[in-house]
Amino acid sequence: MKADKIIKYLLQITGLILINKAGFYIVELFELRIPGNVLGMILLFVLLWTRVVRLEWFEGAADFLVRHLSFFFVPISVGLMTLGGLIAENGIQLAVILVLSAIIGMVFAGGTSHMLVKRKEGKETGNSAHDL
DSSP: OOHHHHHHHHHHHHHHHHHHHHHHHHHHHHTOSSOHHHHHHHHHHHHHHTTSSOGGGTHHHHHHHHHTGGGGGHHHHHHHHTTHHHHHHHHHHHHHHHHHHHHHHHHHHHHHHHHHHHHHHHHHTTOOTTOO
């Protein structure tokens, strides 16, 4: 990997970290009852949606991070190994919660994808009824 590409990725990751930290700062400042990282993602979404920041500014680093996403689950997996007793006591409840939250996440992701596809089809046919 070339040095200029590495520097570009580092700057993009730094930008993502700064937006994430801004979410934490806003939560702390206004004493909100929402996780800072969630607010950071919402902030990034709003900045992209309003085109204050461009997707191209973060696309390379985002692709890199998604390609290596499995590495981010290693600490979580190791941490779960220390919670064997808790899982043995509450395994059924945890499984139900995980299944329900996965279903809810899939329903929302599917609905959003469906809406975006319909919106794109509307733009291709010249129908602007599906625009946000």
